[in-house]
Amino acid sequence: MITRLLVANRGEIARRVFRTCRRLGIETVAVHSDADAALAFVREADSAIRLPGNTPAETYLQADLIIRAARGAGCDAIHPGYGFLSENADFARGAAEAGLTWVGPTPESIERMGSKIESKKLMEAAGVPVLGNLTPETATAADLPLLVKASAGGGGRGMRVVTRLEELAGEVRRASAEAESAFGDGTVFVEPYVRRGRHVEVQVVGDGTDAVVFGTRDCSLQRRHQKVVEEAPAPGLSEATRTAIHAAARAAATSVGYVGAGTVEFLYDSAKESFWFLEMNTRLQVEHPVTEAVYGVDLVELQIAVAEGRGLPEVPAPRGHAVEVRLYAEDPAAEYAPQTGTLLDFDIEHDVQFDGFGSATSGVRLDSGFESGDEVGTFYDAMLAKVVAWAPTREQAARVLARRLETASIHGLVTNRDQLVFSLRDADFLAGDLATSFYDDHPGLLQQQQPDDLVAFVGAVALAEHRRLTATVQTRIPAGFRNVVAHPQVTRFEVDGEEVAVAWLGGREGYRLAGQDDDRAVTVVEASPELVVLDRGGATTRHRVRILGDAVLVDSPFRGATLRVVPRFVDPATQVAEGSLLAPMPGTVITVSAAVGDVVAEGQPILVMEAMKMQHTVAAPYAGTVTELSASAGQQVQAGVVLAVVEPAGAAAEATDAADRGEST
Template sequence: MRGAGPPQGFDRVLIANRGEIAVRIARTLRSLGITSVAVHTPSDAGARHVREADIALEVPKYLDIEAIVGAARDSGAQAVHPGYGFLAENGAFARRCAEAGLVFVGPPAQAIDAMGDKIRAKATVSAAGVPVVPGSTELEGWRDFPALIKPSAGGGGKGMVLVRSAAELPGAIESARRTALAAFGDGTLLIERYVENPRHIEIQVLADTHGNVVHLGERECSLQRRHQKIIEEAPSPFVSPETRARMGAAAVEAARAVGYVGAGTVEFIVDGTTGAYHFMEMNTRLQVEHPVTELVTGLDLVELQLRVAAGERLPFGQQDVRLDGHAVEARVYAEDPARGFLPTGGRVLVLREPGDAAAPGAAGHDGRVVVRVDSGLVEGGVVGSEFDPMLSKVVAWGPDRASALRSLDQALGRTTVLGVVTNIPFLRALTTHPAVRAGELDTGLVERVLPELVPDIEVPEAVLVAAALVFHALPQGDDPWEVTDGWRVGERAWTTWRLESRDGAHPVQVRGLPEESAEVQINGEVVPARIRLGEDLGVTIGGRTERYLRVRDGDTLWLGKDGASWSFTRHLIGDPGDRPGAAAAGDGVVRSPMPGTVLLVKAQQGEQVSEGQPLVVVEAMKMEHTVTAPCDGVVSELPVRAGQPVDMDAVLAVVSPVASPVVSAEEA
């Protein structure tokens, strides 16, 4: 597909984005011989996309239009690629680029405006004959439940709230409007009838400036949580060739209705029983899940975007589009499924990702299975709370759906991110779930089977053994009397450590040192174990050997295996460093469930509150979490204020329980 040389007129392109999408765009620019220009905020100076670009310039923030345009002009770039998110669907940004003599690698500003406003978009495509979901902008009077509230200017599932009754409506409107304002700068909302057990199918379209519009088939995006996609695939196991042709034609008409140019995606909600489909929205940009389309079509969508932006014609027609094999993508997030998918963070201490066996567009048409990784991660980099929690995408291609799913599971098993809790074990459980393997998908599936995907956290015995022995063997000073190997005249003594992990405290007893056949005791029972120290940690229990990656960060030991990771902090029982851990549930201490920023403080110090009453709203990575009172009582401490950054488990408030009044027998 690749044309001869770079698109005419482009020898330098600025990427107005960060993370994995900026790295991915730079890859295509490099292959075309185009100089890539990255922008970064001060906190992002060491990010991977900065390291991989040819030129990097600092800007105050990624949403600063004037700073981005100024950086493009200063660098000598002829064009700006917005990626997705940030300014990608901002009509004002597209217009400002044009005013500055820069080519915006995306659709015209009027198309962005028309499709960026969901209310206007529905009216536009409806007039073109595309079926739409019934809805309204009159939220307060809505009575058709269940319903879905959406930010009119938004995308990516942010700010969407499912409402099942009129009683839930006021609070849902407040939350959705607040999120919409924070994420998109526009609090306009709409409400739509919620289709129960729907499938989410989207069509990739491409249009040039010469009037040619084609579609590249569909992607199945039904595996979601909180209305955000987790796993996507192409083609859909549900869509027949006839349905693909009809939906594709509708998507092409939707694009034509607004004079669309470039790559875009038309999203449909599909009734999984009848197959009836309705337009939801059009994303006027590259999608996160575009790699699965690239792998089944053999096309590089970023290259096509650049060529269209340069005025070239699409090099193929609809009749030339072929879908070969199957591709599945999994999004790796910095989040903890065991804690309700709350965002996490930290420093990437160890990073291991599957080999990138295919560049974009290399679909492995010879029958081999292909694994592709689009990643913004770098070892030593810090994952903070100011950006979206998606870290990377692991994509697998196979000649059929079953082989693609198997390859994806194996690739996820070879992915290790120590130092940051991720959703990798959850993704593996989801890709191997029987309903997913059978293609029986809908947008509510993940919630229904969540207990199967996120079982109660259990730290394997082998991990406890490894953690105890490695901690025990760490250098402890020059004084031999300070070495905690339990030496004494006669039999060695046991040294008891408290190993604290996210699921609790684990008292473990150790005596001796690993090189001296140390013994480990858990709950009073001796564990017959052997340990091998090295970059990889080998622990043999009962003849079975478990291998773990290990890394030490200060007083914390991180162990990882098959995409899962555990962190332990040690405290010698009885020492000053032996902390009891988190406060008990009934002590009234309210802690932050995630690192982030205090968005709202909804209570006052000294106020009497009831159990379940909202106290503080914490926002991280564009997700809100409302922290409530754990009991009836009085807010005795309120150490936070709106706008204040907080760490995970930071104290947000303390509610002092109110003693129940004594009731006499006569009063009773």
């Protein structure tokens, strides 16, 4: 029996495992980097061990260091979580050699399934359908489109879609470099790309001789080949397909003597009702909560039971439907650029007693590694939380989840919240018309929802009340008072990168929005720095407000916003020249592909940055000439730093002509 368990992971993953351990009476030990020292998972463990450093390579990828920490803390087991070393055979072998119970598959199973190239050969021998294997040398134009994939990992890293044969060699190099950075193995392979395919996977639990199946999941809604929305069971499968895909997953697991919880992933073509093996994840998946909700089981508990030698569980009948979304600190409208900074407020309504383990009623579950006030840095994945809804039907689950996200208080960072809400309400999604190309086919879902037109007014009123109550002089003068009554006050905010100006009137008669039609005027019923109540056409709405420094956090019944107060006077030192290419996020410059004096085309790559385990290309905004280039390979840069300057084509000639005419430009 396991008594003290170390979780070799961080954030939401560690908190998830701790929750089950507490229920089972197992003592928990956390490991953490310096960057993670203040996060909730460190506080929630019974004890925590510091791993000196910040980057994954310095901390969570140090197998020997983690095993020594486990032994030093008196642990008798290690749970690898998911990600980092969870699919590292040497780590599993080292833990066993150190006398620790490994809560996961055998090293041999990890090795056999760890290479996508070798695993496909193994699956073909086991009778599991596989896609044809190609190489960069054997691929022809007739094989297009192609998919370049990392052999040693997943999560979209080291993966590229190729539509032109002449681009294949370059994409192979880039995918290999990204795979080497993410997994320490730059091996990649090429296979046919099924554009309208679906990503369907099967949850299995094995004991080394047999395996049981806990149904299907659909994970087709993806960005950058990383999952965004997941659900169970996979909708729209015929009974024949469901039976066949279950049998294929069980054959895959038993062929390698699989132990514990794992996932067999397939590419499904709904038009042909055909499926092919993609890979096997020899670990718990991020999306496992939807299976738990539908089957009423705790998969972490089952992992522990198998590790303790208690055999395979009975599989209960599935019930209802569950949908999970991954909430990321990223901007979908800016090519999913990751966001860093402080989470000023992070409050998503959920049902604390609902975990999906046998609950008879609908509910919403929150698995999160972050809380209000936490700092989101560049060292790790940009996922803030997983939000899961279970209900008797798929439509009900999607509706509940969309509303909980819409009304959540999330401030300080741009997130993909709006994209998730739009997706859950999209007609094609609700009809089950799913494909891995979903977001390519629905570009409108990438845009941020604009706040209600009164949000800025609410922010201005709350800010005026805050300043009135904290004033130390002229305290008896009403907020917004002017000698010229008709002249409004103007408050300027920055909202989602755009400046918004709101004109309002104050004084003894209260607050009013300037320029209103009296017949349809908005009335301020109540005003304070924490709450503004508006009356609009007889309907009142309550807006919760928090003021933190220059940030005004407004939450309405429909959609809130983070308002940043724009200073009246701009520091000239913060201004940058036209054509400046700024670092979109803190990170590391990986490659520089231009030099000062180069003539570049619009969209031509200038350099590549890496942040949050993903690579991001910084390209020329228009055709022109590179006049400045301060970035170099290996350089660490902060967000907003000028990396290069591209002067528009013809700008120099126009400046010369203007100078000849004695004009300023």
